[in-house]
Amino acid sequence: MISRLWWLFIIQVPILALPTDDLTTEYAKRIIPSAKMGAMKGLMNRKVAPCDNFFEYACGNWHRHNPAEVLPKTRWTDTFKPLSDVFNRRLLHLLGSKSSELTSELELKMQRFFLSCTTANQDDLLYKSALKNVYREFSEMPAVAGAQWDSSAFNWWRTEARIHRKYGKGLILGVNIIDDASDPSKNTIYLGRPGPALTKSPEFNNFMEAKTSKDLENYLGVGAKEARNLAKNLHSFENRLFEEVSPHLIDNSVSLFTMAELEEKYISYLNFTEYIGLIFGEENIPEKIYVYGDEFLDKTLPLMKSTPSDTQANYILWNLLEPYLVEGNDKDHSKWCVDQTTRYFGQLTEHVVYNRYRSPKAEADVFSVWEEIRGVFRENLRGDKLDWISNATRQVAIEKLDRMTLKINSYDTENFEKLFGPVEIDRHNYVANIQHLLSAKAIGTVEKFRLARNSIDVTNIPSVMPVYNVQENRITIPVVLLQPHFFWGDEYPEALKYATLGFLLAHEMVHGFEGAGRSYDASGHSPAVDWWDNKSRNEFKDRKRCLRAQYHAYKYGGYELPEKEDQSENIADNAGVKFAYIAYEKWLSLQTEERKQRETMKGLDLSSRQIFFLGYGQLWCDDVHPNLKSTVVKFYNHAPSMYRVIGPLSNFQEFSRVFSCPRDSPMNRKHKCGVY
Numbered sequence: 001m002i003s004r005l006w007w008l009f010i011i012q013v014p015i016l017a018l019p020t021d022d023l024t025t026e027y028a029k030r031i032i033p034s035a036k037m038g039a040m041k042g043l044m045n046r047k048v049a050p051c052d053n054f055f056e057y058a059c060g061n062w063h064r065h066n067p068a069e070v071l072p073k074t075r076w077t078d079t080f081k082p083l084s085d086v087f088n089r090r091l092l093h094l095l096g097s098k099s100s101e102l103t104s105e106l107e108l109k110m111q112r113f114f115l116s117c118t119t120a121n122q123d124d125l126l127y128k129s130a131l132k133n134v135y136r137e138f139s140e141m142p143a144v145a146g147a148q149w150d151s152s153a154f155n156w157w158r159t160e161a162r163i164h165r166k167y168g169k170g171l172i173l174g175v176n177i178i179d180d181a182s183d184p185s186k187n188t189i190y191l192g193r194p195g196p197a198l199t200k201s202p203e204f205n206n207f208m209e210a211k212t213s214k215d216l217e218n219y220l221g222v223g224a225k226e227a228r229n230l231a232k233n234l235h236s237f238e239n240r241l242f243e244e245v246s247p248h249l250i251d252n253s254v255s256l257f258t259m260a261e262l263e264e265k266y267i268s269y270l271n272f273t274e275y276i277g278l279i280f281g282e283e284n285i286p287e288k289i290y291v292y293g294d295e296f297l298d299k300t301l302p303l304m305k306s307t308p309s310d311t312q313a314n315y316i317l318w319n320l321l322e323p324y325l326v327e328g329n330d331k332d333h334s335k336w337c338v339d340q341t342t343r344y345f346g347q348l349t350e351h352v353v354y355n356r357y358r359s360p361k362a363e364a365d366v367f368s369v370w371e372e373i374r375g376v377f378r379e380n381l382r383g384d385k386l387d388w389i390s391n392a393t394r395q396v397a398i399e400k401l402d403r404m405t406l407k408i409n410s411y412d413t414e415n416f417e418k419l420f421g422p423v424e425i426d427r428h429n430y431v432a433n434i435q436h437l438l439s440a441k442a443i444g445t446v447e448k449f450r451l452a453r454n455s456i457d458v459t460n461i462p463s464v465m466p467v468y469n470v471q472e473n474r475i476t477i478p479v480v481l482l483q484p485h486f487f488w489g490d491e492y493p494e495a496l497k498y499a500t501l502g503f504l505l506a507h508e509m510v511h512g513f514e515g516a517g518r519s520y521d522a523s524g525h526s527p528a529v530d531w532w533d534n535k536s537r538n539e540f541k542d543r544k545r546c547l548r549a550q551y552h553a554y555k556y557g558g559y560e561l562p563e564k565e566d567q568s569e570n571i572a573d574n575a576g577v578k579f580a581y582i583a584y585e586k587w588l589s590l591q592t593e594e595r596k597q598r599e600t601m602k603g604l605d606l607s608s609r610q611i612f613f614l615g616y617g618q619l620w621c622d623d624v625h626p627n628l629k630s631t632v633v634k635f636y637n638h639a640p641s642m643y644r645v646i647g648p649l650s651n652f653q654e655f656s657r658v659f660s661c662p663r664d665s666p667m668n669r670k671h672k673c674g675v676y
Contacts, residue, residue, distance in 0.1 A: 051660075075624070110345050114341045117326075120326045154309050171319050193300075323434050419440070424436050471520065499613070502583055548564065556642070574652075
């Protein structure tokens, strides 16, 4: 039994993933910590000294149990993916229940959608006919119509606007309604790329071309040779469309245009007034609009103008079909359908699953750790360790910290009936179900003009990480993260709770006091007068400069990390682990000797403080396929996981003391960097 549990934990799929397992017995409570110890020990590489490379020491065997592969879902394995997997197994158990066991009509709708997915078959003629009807609502597809296709009747941006109006889906341009940066009480339009930057290695591009070619044959009946040529053409066009602009430029560049200015600048490519009117209605055309990275528009719109209309049409209409294509095989089709249910029912799935395992004690523990972490930061702000911050700035920072809130995203107050109640779900019609769900989302998007900010997005995929919202001055923690016995648990040393949950909360908290967070006050407004005085602002920049040089010196997969001006994530990592450790030390100092003894793990020859750092290090265990490492370096805001361990711990004197690291050893930097 113990060996089975060890193995389950080592591959990061705890036994609690099986809903029928009873982990409340005394026997289970004795076995669980042994299994956790075995899992942690199994990931370590004891041949590497902790003072030489703590990431390799903590995670050196991760890749043996969780290897990265070339396939999309396995190119990057990490400790957070299993959280989603276990959540999905819980959801699968719910969706597979007898209808009489479900507690509401909304749960029954989710089940009907899931069942319609499990019976959808790409070889079914009715299914293929329904697919073609999806795109024929907007235009014929040149790849299918052949010589009969009329190019003069096709206009790419009007077609895209009509698709966006009906299904809320941007394919060339992303158009979203979210919080107004200048007035948090309002929602407004943001225009930019429709999704994250595409980053494909040659091997992955070849894999996707082959898949698209096969899909064109299977779903639309395109001939083999034509399908290969079309797939190559589509992916070549997509690469040119989305890979020419650095996402850092886009993410950090938000411009405000009047509609007249936008019209004047791009009138030779499209009529933005008509475009926005087609999507949201003429009555909702705003006077001003935010543009994420007008450099993206400057390159995308000329490219569209120079692209043959049949390529435009094939690309737009083929990508329109993406949500409807049935993936998976007989072995994993049910799992894939769980993913689809999560994709379209979003936070409702989190709400109903969480309600089945939620624990008031666990929720109370989260808020308790949060208050302890916040108390540590408050003491730092009030003390002399942060003497580089002026008293005036310090007081405003303390006020902001005191007004910062934490929310568990259980969605208890969301009106899911309004979101999903009117949606028709047919047990036997998967394509129509998706059409109805996307149409409901599109209607809800238009309604956001008249709603308060932060209205729920019905298609958001559940998150696994806490997030700080600068305009609310609030951290939200997803319920997926709170699944028991993953990173922390009542049977484990408290050190693991502080090293994981404590760090994640501290990391997000620090985001309120660096980068964009420093521009917002305690009320979530960006005041006209910066509340950071010149001295504090300049001292902040000096400390940030130290981190920039440190991380730029690191190499990952043979590539230097970019010397980015924005060091937000590195600042939050370095401060977060310090605050979490200090909070743990405070907790430990209040415990009896008998309680302190329970902070070690039998079979793991480490002190309680060393277990804290091991827990932190193993939070970031991962394996990344070599073809993806250059992408991680160039396009991700966070440092690669190994440097999220090595960087902060080599700057933290307490780590060096706990592991007795010699001066100037790799994990005990002579010149230590840090902001908070």
